[in-house]
Amino acid sequence: MRVFKHLVHFYNVRKPFAVYRKSNSDTIVGIFQNSTKLYLLEDFTEQGFVLAPFCEGKQIYIPLKESTVLIEKVLQEEQELSELSLHNNDLEAKAQFEQLVKKCITAINSGLFAKVVPSRKETLNAPINNIVSIFKKLIKTYPTAFCSVFYHPEIGLWMGATPERLLQIKGEKLYTMALAGTQLTHDMPIVEWGSKEKEEQQFVTDFIVQTLQPFADKIWTSQPYTKKAAKVMHICTDIEVVLSTYNFKSIIKALHPTPAVCGMPKEIALDFLIQKEGYDRKYYAGYLGELNCNVEQNTNDESDLYVNLRCMEIEENNINIYVGCGVTKDSNPESEFIETVNKSSTMKQILNN
Numbered sequence: 001m002r003v004f005k006h007l008v009h010f011y012n013v014r015k016p017f018a019v020y021r022k023s024n025s026d027t028i029v030g031i032f033q034n035s036t037k038l039y040l041l042e043d044f045t046e047q048g049f050v051l052a053p054f055c056e057g058k059q060i061y062i063p064l065k066e067s068t069v070l071i072e073k074v075l076q077e078e079q080e081l082s083e084l085s086l087h088n089n090d091l092e093a094k095a096q097f098e099q100l101v102k103k104c105i106t107a108i109n110s111g112l113f114a115k116v117v118p119s120r121k122e123t124l125n126a127p128i129n130n131i132v133s134i135f136k137k138l139i140k141t142y143p144t145a146f147c148s149v150f151y152h153p154e155i156g157l158w159m160g161a162t163p164e165r166l167l168q169i170k171g172e173k174l175y176t177m178a179l180a181g182t183q184l185t186h187d188m189p190i191v192e193w194g195s196k197e198k199e200e201q202q203f204v205t206d207f208i209v210q211t212l213q214p215f216a217d218k219i220w221t222s223q224p225y226t227k228k229a230a231k232v233m234h235i236c237t238d239i240e241v242v243l244s245t246y247n248f249k250s251i252i253k254a255l256h257p258t259p260a261v262c263g264m265p266k267e268i269a270l271d272f273l274i275q276k277e278g279y280d281r282k283y284y285a286g287y288l289g290e291l292n293c294n295v296e297q298n299t300n301d302e303s304d305l306y307v308n309l310r311c312m313e314i315e316e317n318n319i320n321i322y323v324g325c326g327v328t329k330d331s332n333p334e335s336e337f338i339e340t341v342n343k344s345s346t347m348k349q350i351l352n353n
């Protein structure tokens with residue numbers, strides 16, 4: 001495919017690009033920047049593919065006007081992965097993360113916040129030789145996710161398959177979702193959710209509805225339902241808004257980061273994570289996607305942004321996989337660690353298969 005040939009060429013000559021496939025779509029879009037310049041977002045009137053960090057850092061974009069755009073169809077078939085290995089043998093990482101979760105629970109019990117989402121980074125010492133084959137496996141394994149590979153020489157290479165939309169804006173309508181709570185995917189006809197998962201997801205719905213109220217004429221929420229994301233599934237509520245005022249920058253500032261990746265209240269949880277997490281999330285749990293464009297439809301009055309989850313940063317000789325989990329008063333540190341192992345397993349299998 002031309003888009004993959006371009007990807008390889010642009011990576012070899014160290015020029016910026018974004019290649020992505022939207023959920024349930026058979027179309028791959030590639031945006032290949034003509035120069036190595038770093039474009040920074042200023043007022044969200046820019047048009048192109050955006051990559052923004054979780055908190056501090058450069059909000060960058062690849063401008064459509066300065067790029068070659070390729071659109072191609074791919075065959076969609078689900079990839080069967082071998083059985084999950086649910087155990088992470090890194091006892092030090094386990095002890096460290098469980099310690100962090102315990103700190104989170106203590107802070108919750110002392111009334112600092114109601115929910116917080118700690119995370120960790122797993123580093124694999126393995127050089128990647130074939131980015132295209134990894135990306136092909138990713139899009140097959142995650143047919144319902146937003147799959148992307150993003151490169152800029154000043155930022156590095158990020159690849160991921162996120163199940164979570166931050167927001168889509170089409171005209172006066174805004175669509176978003178509250179996604180939280182995790183269990184392993186199974187084939188049983190009924191999916192049961194515990195009160196801990198229901199509560200952590202409800203926090204996200206309440207936050208989003210409350211946050212969007214000042215920008216909205218009307219807000220609808222769906223019933224919570226189960227959303228599958230390869231080997232794990234989540235509780236999801238779809239949220240639809242009729243906007244009363246359109247100020248993209250203010251909406252993003254209010255919404256990001258949501259309690260699906262940060263916590264509630266937002267600022268206090270964010271301060272806590274910056275102090276206690278002990279590493280830089282960079283672009284994990286930030287957002288990415290199309291700003292002021294729908295490349296496939298060739299329109300400029302839409303935006304479609306996703307939360308950068310289930311992602312990895314591919315360095316010369318290392319791969320960093322980033323994973324987190326929502327903690328509430330009812331969390332169990334070991335179960336939370338296992339949840340992060342489950343979330344990272346699919347990514348690891350893609351790398352190993």
Ligand SMILES: C=C(O[C@H]1C=CC=C(C(=O)O)[C@@H]1O)C(=O)O
Nearest residue numbers: 179180181182260323324325326
């Ligand atoms: C923070 C992550 O997932 C979020 C999205 C869905 C379910 C989540 C959970 O169950 O904790 C998290 O809120 C991650 O995958 O790193």
